[in-house]
Amino acid sequence: MPPRMFRRIVVLIIAAALVTAGCTPGTGSPTAAATAPEPTGTVEFWHQFTDRESREIASVVKDFEAKYPKVKVNITDGQDDDKTLQAIGAGNGPDLAQSFSTDRVGKFCSSGAWVDLKTYIERDKVDLNKIPPTVRSYTEFRGKRCSMPFLADAYGFYYNSTMLTAAGYSAPPKTLSELTAMTKALTKRRADGTIERAGFLPQFGFYEFSPAHMAPATGASWFTTDGKSAIGSDPAWKEIMQWQKELVDWYGYKNLAKFTASLGDEWSADHAFHKGQVAMMIDGEWRVAFIRDQAKDLEFGTAPMPVADSKAGRYGAGYVTGNIIGVSRTAKNPEAAWALIRYLTTDTAAVAKLANAIKNVPTTTDALAAATELRADPQFKVFLDIFDNPQSTTMPASAVGTAVEETFSQFLATWQSGSATDMNAGLSDVDKQVDQLIQLAG
Amino acid sequence: MSTVVTGTKGADRAAVGPPSGAGRPRPAARLRHRLTVLAFIGPALAGLVIFFVYPLIAAVWFSFNRVDLINPPQWVGLANWRFLLHDLNVRHAAANTLWFIAVMVPARIIGAMVTAMLLNRVKRGRGVFRTLFYLPALAPPVVATLAFVSLLKPGTGPVNTLLAKVGIEGPLWFSSPDWAKPALVLLALWGIGDLMIIFVAALLDVPAELYEAASLDGAGPWQRFRNVTLPSISPVVLFAAVTGVIATLQYFTQAAVAASVASGDAVTGGGISGTFGYPEGSTFTYPLWLYTVGFRNGLLGYSSVLAVVLFVVAISVTLVLLRRFNAFVGGVR
Numbered sequence: 068m069p070p071r072m073f074r075r076i077v078v079l080i081i082a083a084a085l086v087t088a089g090c091t092p093g094t095g096s097p098t099a100a101a102t103a104p105e106p107t108g109t110v111e112f113w114h115q116f117t118d119r120e121s122r123e124i125a126s127v128v129k130d131f132e133a134k135y136p137k138v139k140v141n142i143t144d145g146q147d148d149d150k151t152l153q154a155i156g157a158g159n160g161p162d163l164a165q166s167f168s169t170d171r172v173g174k175f176c177s178s179g180a181w182v183d184l185k186t187y188i189e190r191d192k193v194d195l196n197k198i199p200p201t202v203r204s205y206t207e208f209r210g211k212r213c214s215m216p217f218l219a220d221a222y223g224f225y226y227n228s229t230m231l232t233a234a235g236y237s238a239p240p241k242t243l244s245e246l247t248a249m250t251k252a253l254t255k256r257r258a259d260g261t262i263e264r265a266g267f268l269p270q271f272g273f274y275e276f277s278p279a280h281m282a283p284a285t286g287a288s289w290f291t292t293d294g295k296s297a298i299g300s301d302p303a304w305k306e307i308m309q310w311q312k313e314l315v316d317w318y319g320y321k322n323l324a325k326f327t328a329s330l331g332d333e334w335s336a337d338h339a340f341h342k343g344q345v346a347m348m349i350d351g352e353w354r355v356a357f358i359r360d361q362a363k364d365l366e367f368g369t370a371p372m373p374v375a376d377s378k379a380g381r382y383g384a385g386y387v388t389g390n391i392i393g394v395s396r397t398a399k400n401p402e403a404a405w406a407l408i409r410y411l412t413t414d415t416a417a418v419a420k421l422a423n424a425i426k427n428v429p430t431t432t433d434a435l436a437a438a439t440e441l442r443a444d445p446q447f448k449v450f451l452d453i454f455d456n457p458q459s460t461t462m463p464a465s466a467v468g469t470a471v472e473e474t475f476s477q478f479l480a481t482w483q484s485g486s487a488t489d490m491n492a493g494l495s496d497v498d499k500q501v502d503q504l505i506q507l508a509g
Numbered sequence: 510m511s512t513v514v515t516g517t518k519g520a521d522r523a524a525v526g527p528p529s530g531a532g533r534p535r536p537a538a539r540l541r542h543r544l545t546v547l548a549f550i551g552p553a554l555a556g557l558v559i560f561f562v563y564p565l566i567a568a569v570w571f572s573f574n575r576v577d578l579i580n581p582p583q584w585v586g587l588a589n590w591r592f593l594l595h596d597l598n599v600r601h602a603a604a605n606t607l608w609f610i611a612v613m614v615p616a617r618i619i620g621a622m623v624t625a626m627l628l629n630r631v632k633r634g635r636g637v638f639r640t641l642f643y644l645p646a647l648a649p650p651v652v653a654t655l656a657f658v659s660l661l662k663p664g665t666g667p668v669n670t671l672l673a674k675v676g677i678e679g680p681l682w683f684s685s686p687d688w689a690k691p692a693l694v695l696l697a698l699w700g701i702g703d704l705m706i707i708f709v710a711a712l713l714d715v716p717a718e719l720y721e722a723a724s725l726d727g728a729g730p731w732q733r734f735r736n737v738t739l740p741s742i743s744p745v746v747l748f749a750a751v752t753g754v755i756a757t758l759q760y761f762t763q764a765a766v767a768a769s770v771a772s773g774d775a776v777t778g779g780g781i782s783g784t785f786g787y788p789e790g791s792t793f794t795y796p797l798w799l800y801t802v803g804f805r806n807g808l809l810g811y812s813s814v815l816a817v818v819l820f821v822v823a824i825s826v827t828l829v830l831l832r833r834f835n836a837f838v839g840g841v842r
Contacts, residue, residue, distance in 0.1 A: 149804050156578030174807050178579040272772060272787070321681075324788070328684035328771065329664025396579065470806040477598075480789045484686070500597050507592055507808055509575055509583070 097394065097401035099186035106406035107137040111399075113146040113154075114165035115390075116425075119360070121145070123424040127417050131410045138403050148468075151395075155180045160395040162404035165217055169205040169388045170472065173464035176208035177508070181393030183211050187405045193413055197431045199454070201387050201461055208464040215412040218427035219389030220351045221450040221459070222280050224373065228366040230346040239347070239370040241382050243284060243310045246347070246373040250314060253346040262318065262326040267347045268339075269314040271479040273327050275350045278475055280386045281307050283460045285375045289471060290463055296501035298475055299494035306375055308482060308490060315483050324484075336361040352450035356426035369449040371456075384458035385450075389430060428454045466508040467501075474500050565820065568813045576809035589811045599815065601790055602798040605690070609760055609794065613694050614753040618746065621701040625708035626738075639709065646702030654766040657696045658683050683771035686791035693763055693792065704749050711745040712738070747834045754830065755823050761796040768792050795819065 116124050121144040128140050143161070148171050154160040166175075175181040188195065195203060198216060206214045226239045234253050240246040250266030257263050268276060282289075287303035290296065298304055315323060330344060331337020339345040340354075341362035349372055358365055374381040392412065394404045410417055418434035421427070422441060428450060429438045435455075441447045453459055465471050478497050481487035547554075572589055574582035593599060628638055645653065661668050661682035669679030680688040719737045728736065739746070765785060772787035785801060786793030799819070803812025 152578065152807070153804060174577075178577045178807060180579045272784075324681055324684050325663050328662065328681055467806045467808070470802075473801075474598075477786065477790055480787075484789055486686070486789060496597055499595070503592055503595060504802075504806060504808065507575075507588065507811055508806070509585075 097182055097396070097398050099190050099405070100402060101190075103191055104402055105137065106135045106403040108400045108403055109139045109141060110163065110403045110407055111141050111143070111161040112163050112165075112404075112407065113143045113151055113161040114392075115144075115146055115148075115167050116165075117145045119356075120425050123421065126424070127411065127421050128407070130417060130420070131407055134410070135403075135406060138406070140407060152180055155395050155397050158397050160397040162398040162400050163392060163394050163408055165390055165392045166214075167390055168469065169391055170462045170464065170469050172206060172214055172391060173208045173466045174468040175391075175393060176211045176213040176464070177466045179213075179396055181213040182396055182398070182401070183213055184215065184394065184405070184408075185212055187394075187409075188212065191409065193409065197413075197433060199430075199432070201459060202389060202430050205388065205461045205464060206391055208466075214391035214393040215408055216430040217390040217392040217408075217412055218418070218422055218425065219387060219430045219454060220353065221428050221453040222275065222283075222349055222351050222372065222386040222388075223449055223453050224347065224370045225340060225350050225354060226347045226368050226370070227340070227343065227345075228368045230343070231368075239368065240373045242376045242379060243373050244376050247310070247314055247317075249347070251317065254318075260319070260322060262322050264343070265318075265323075265326060265339075265345045267314075268323070268327060268345055269311050269318075269483075270323055270327055271311070271483055272476055274333050274339075274348065276348070277472070278304070278307070278479060279388075279462045279472055280349055281311075281372075283374070283381065283384045283386050283458070284372060285378055286381060286458070286460065290465075294505070296471065296498040296505075298471075298501070299491070299498040303375075304494070305490065306377075308479070310375070312483060316485075320484050338362075340367075341365060352428055352447060353426055355444070355447050355450075367446070369446045371449065371453055381458050383452065384456045384460065385453035387454055387459045387461050389428070465505060467504045470504050471501050474504070568816045568820075571810055571813035572817050574810050576813065577807045578809055582810070585810065589808075589814045592811060593814055593818070598793075598798050598802075599795070602793050602795045605791070605793055606758060606760065606795040608690060609693070610754055610757045612690070613697050613760075614750065614757055616694055617697055617701050617704060617753055618749045620698045621704035621749070622708050622742075622746075624701065624705045625712055628705070628709060629712050639706070643702035643706055645700045648700065650762040651766050653700060654696060654763045655770060657692070657699070658767055658770045661692055683767050683792075684788055686789040689767070689771075689788055689791045693767060696763060696767075704753075707745055707749070708742065711742040715741040743834070747830070750834070751827050751830055754826050758819060758823050758826075759796050760794050761800070764792040764794050765797060 112128070114121070114124060121142075124144070125142055128142060132138060132140060146164070148166050148168055151160065151164045151166070152174070155164075160180075164181075176183075187193075195212075198206075202216045202219055206212065206216050224239055230253055231237075231239070231249075234249070236249060236252075240249050246267060250269075253264070253266030254262065255264040268274065270276060271278065278287075281287075282303075285303035285306045287307060288297045288301050291300070318326075330339040331342065338357070338361070340348050340350075341358060343365070355369065358367060371383045372385050374384070392408050394401050394408065398404050411421070412418065413431060415431065415433040415437050418429045418431055419437040422429035422434060422438045426441070426447065429435050429441075435451065438451075441451060462472065475497050478487065478493045482490065482493060487493050571582060573584060573586060574589075575585050576582045624642055628635060628642065631638055648656075660666055661679075663669055663679065663681045663684060666679075666682075669682075672679040682688050682692045715738060719741070720733055723733045723737050768787040769784045772784040785797045795815070796819070799812050799815040802815065803809050
């Protein structure tokens with residue numbers, strides 16, 4: 068290569084590297100004004116709800132606009148976390164965004180994609196003690212409160228009352244061994260052994276049967292005290308896996324895979340529980356509203372999830388998570404965005420209205436008391452009690468978002484099918500991968 | 510004053526320079542000429558620099574940094590590259606991608622070539638058949654994948670229902686780790702119209718007299734294909750192989766959509782990527798891991814490592830293909 072050409076290429080590379088360094092995001096971030104100004108202007112609000120739930124959100128936002136007539140809120144529904152993060156990174160993010168996924172809190176907080184709300188909260192004297200401790204824990208990361216809880220979800224147990232009664236059961240299972248026995252009694256097979264109706268579907272990754280949602284059954288933990296993966300070292304996970312594998316093997320994995328492949332989508336009216344193809348399942352409190360909307364004739368009951376026989380004292384606990392909401396780093400109108408967040412997450416009437424309408428769990432103690440409609444509903448009250456239970460667990464925030472559960476789920480997929488047989492080696496690999504990812508994220 | 514040109518250097522310049530008597534262009538003319546050339550190639554050059562050179566250099570730079578798209582890059586040295594050696598997912602994802610390259614690329618080339626040869630033999634309605642076979646290539650990948658997953662849905666899908674009527678128990682297709690990849694290959698074969706149309710044109714360009722001469726020499730159908738057709742259309746085969754390998758190294762949309770739909774929408778957080786790889790990681794390709802680690806786990810530095818490796822592999826495979834192909838074509842001739 069001629070020296071002149073070489074020099075030109077070097078100059079080009081240096082120029083590109085300088086441009087690269089210059090074109091990366093800046094460090095600027097909105098901060099609260101010394102005194103709360105009157106909210107004005109336009110606010111861009113992205114959330115993940117759709118259809119009926121989106122309409123309910125819009126209704127409460129209209130109440131906000133009525134209260135603060137100088138603010139106009141533009142709502143974009145059906146967004147997801149990946150899109151929101153990319154938009155914020157590109158400098159085009161919304162003023163405020165909502166996420167279904169609390170395991171993203173670590174990412175939102177540590178990266179600064181959502182701003183620390185501490186100064187806003189202290190300035191406006193928002194009483195965080197009105198939010199239960201579990202909820203407070205999943206809405207902050209390493210002491211940084213970058214999100215507020217925007218309604219919560221509690222996971223419990225659903226059962227088809229008609230099927231249980233027909234099989235001679237008067238109550239849902241309280242332990243995993245009872246669940247196994249009832250599953251076997253309620254399952255119907257065809258002559259060739261394939262499944263016609265499943266008592267309970269123990270396939271990780273299908274509908275809401277996931278490791279996080281099963282963790283409360285044994286109290287399994289995700290991280291050690293020094294922030295490393297505890298999946299391989301906590302025997303509580305192995306207890307869940309062994310119980311689950313036995314039930315999968317009873318069905319026959321291929322039978323199970325064939326059956327689940329033929330079932331309707333989780334978010335459609337063809338959901339297997341709606342159609343009577345599954346007798347029992349674990350799901351969030353929102354399913355109550357879905358069933359009443361999409362399967363009006365279904366007779367069903369709700370209860371806390373069954374727990375390990377050795378940990379009967381945990382009965383009543385469940386998985387608790389929720390929606391989170393925060394101000395984007397690139398917010399053009401952060402004060403109005405915070406005003407909307409404050410209204411949606413701490414105004415008792417607004418939180419109670421939303422909770423009643425969407426059939427989610429309210430996240431402040433005042434709103435819990437005010438959501439009389441939900442309390443009066445015996446099927447929904449079960450979830451309010453799970454939410455209140457001190458033994459209920461959540462997915463702790465991590466700097467790598469969903470990588471922890473996804474890495475574990477990848478191994479579980481091979482474990483349940485039988486293609487992975489060495490549980491300890493597989494869990495050890497999960498720990499290694501998770502620890503290295505966390506280290507990489509810093 | 511006169512100039513006497515002497516020596517080799519001057520003679521060379523005279524030999525390749527402007528016509529005799531024109532002399533050397535003046536600096537102003539030379540500059541104008543260069544600006545004219547630059548004006549013509551400028552837009553293409555700008556595109557190349559902005560959309561290829563800059564991202565490439567940026568990816569290399571980011572691979573040595575902790576990058577989350579929110580904050581300025583933070584230098585971490587070789588940490589991202591070291592993780593590449595220990596990353597369990599990357600091995601699995603690379604193995605799946607290699608499987609697709611080994612099976613899907615040849616299947617598409619052979620499928621397109623055979624279809625084109627058959628279509629060229631059709632006497633009546635050739636245009637209609639060409640259109641029919643080309644149409645699937647126009648279907649957007651997401652829509653085509655959704656349709657395929659529905660068609661192949663075990664239990665309720667029309668394909669397995671038809672198979673059951675003739676006494677065959679259909680496979681689980683996108684729900685089986687053994688069948689998910691072959692099902693994606695079937696989807697790719699269904700959309701071979703883009704390649705097929707190029708093969709149709711190439712086959713029509715093969716001189717008929719070569720076939721006549723080969724027949725007179727006693728060559729059978731296979732020998733005519735091996736010694737006449739294949740060498741004549743070899744540039745198209747090379748094109749199909751190179752673009753096929755590069756496209757398959759970047760195989761993303763169909764694998765992502767098929768996994769998401771077939772999985773029954775398992776919930777592990779917002780976004781589609783929670784279901785990537787279903788079932789049992791069998792459709793988890795290299796670009797899916799690159800996307801997941803970058804945009805879902807927020808490790809853009811490490812995903813840049815994966816992108817750089819992907820680029821190097823694509824370039825290397827292309828060079829190897831070009832070399833091997835030249836040898837292959839030369840051998841045939």
